[in-house]
Amino acid sequence: MTKTALVTGAGRRFGFEVAKALIEDGYKVFAHYNSSKDGVDELSQLGAEPIQANFARQHDVKEMVTQIKKSGSKLDLLINNASCFFDNDSVDNDSEALETVFQVHNIAPYLLITGLQQQLSNSDNGLIINITDIYTDKPSTNYIAYCAAKAGLANMTQAFAKALAPDVRVNAIQPGPILFLPEHDNEHKMQVLDETPLQVEGGLEPMIDTVRFLRDNPFLTGESIKVDGGRALNL
Numbered sequence: 001m002t003k004t005a006l007v008t009g010a011g012r013r014f015g016f017e018v019a020k021a022l023i024e025d026g027y028k029v030f031a032h033y034n035s036s037k038d039g040v041d042e043l044s045q046l047g048a049e050p051i052q053a054n055f056a057r058q059h060d061v062k063e064m065v066t067q068i069k070k071s072g073s074k075l076d077l078l079i080n081n082a083s084c085f086f087d088n089d090s091v092d093n094d095s096e097a098l099e100t101v102f103q104v105h106n107i108a109p110y111l112l113i114t115g116l117q118q119q120l121s122n123s124d125n126g127l128i129i130n131i132t133d134i135y136t137d138k139p140s141t142n143y144i145a146y147c148a149a150k151a152g153l154a155n156m157t158q159a160f161a162k163a164l165a166p167d168v169r170v171n172a173i174q175p176g177p178i179l180f181l182p183e184h185d186n187e188h189k190m191q192v193l194d195e196t197p198l199q200v201e202g203g204l205e206p207m208i209d210t211v212r213f214l215r216d217n218p219f220l221t222g223e224s225i226k227v228d229g230g231r232a233l234n235l
């Protein structure tokens with residue numbers, strides 16, 4: 001029977017690449033997006049089912065759960081990847097942005113996990129992978145709300161790992177400098193790489209390899225794996 005996966009934030013960067021990798025692995029992928037429709041259209045050409053939802057709106061998330069439930073009784077893999085990397089200035093100057101940080105990283109994953117719990121249990125290897133951050137354990141003072149929200153997602157990983165066992169496994173991946181943003185200047189990149197023992201930007205393949213590792217190891221739950229070139233050692 002065809003494996004199915006839901007990837008949130010599948011329209012660009014890591015979400016896009018991991019969704020494409022799962023399609024290549026033979027999965028039917030539900031490709032969620034908020035604004036990056038072009039990327040999801042490309043995935044649709046490969047067989048993905050697009051789902052648009054703004055995670056700042058609980059109604060959108062609940063509608064998304066309904067749409068996925070209508071498509072079938074089983075979900076093998078949920079990757080909670082969607083994220084808004086807002087710094088202190090962004091949330092201090094926009095109260096909606098402050099709410100959105102916690103809606104995207106905490107409320108939406110909670111609603112997706114609880115709403116799709118039965119579908120995940122109907123799989124013979126139901127797995128949830130939450131994408132957190134090395135800042136979960138040692139927060140940055142420049143992204144206080146973001147780090148707190150990611151810490152909440154990390155805590156949820158452990159709680160749901162206990163609550164959903166043995167039917168569903170729940171694990172996290174903590175990325176470090178995997179892919180800089182276009183707006184990051186060379187000074188920022190050099191500063192980050194100076195803090196990174198392996199001294200390189202990791203790229204997305206190590207993340208995809210870690211998704212496959214968690215998928216293919218049936219005895220891992222409640223675990224969190226850093227994919228960070230060692231940067232967490234220097235935070």
Ligand SMILES: NC(=O)C1=CN([C@@H]2O[C@H](COP(=O)(O)OP(=O)(O)OC[C@H]3O[C@@H](n4cnc5c(N)ncnc54)[C@H](OP(=O)(O)O)[C@@H]3O)[C@@H](O)[C@H]2O)C=CC1
Nearest residue numbers: 009011013014033034035036054055081082083175178179
């Ligand atoms: N890149 C890095 O070096 C690091 C990344 N991480 C984490 O790894 C994951 C992937 O990183 P990366 O690919 O760089 O992430 P991006 O910031 O590039 O993408 C985040 C995704 O989240 C989606 N998203 C943002 N806001 C909302 C919203 N309101 N509603 C629904 N979806 C939303 C976006 O959707 P859309 O584009 O459709 O609007 C986008 O696809 C993220 O969880 C990130 O926090 C952690 C540490 C380092």
Ligand SMILES: Nc1nc2c(c(=O)[nH]1)N=C([C@H](O)[C@@H](O)CO)CN2
Nearest residue numbers: 083084085133176177179180181192
């Ligand atoms: N949603 C995102 N979260 C994070 C990103 C990103 O690009 N999108 N990047 C980081 C890294 O710290 C990186 O920017 C190196 O400075 C953290 N979270």
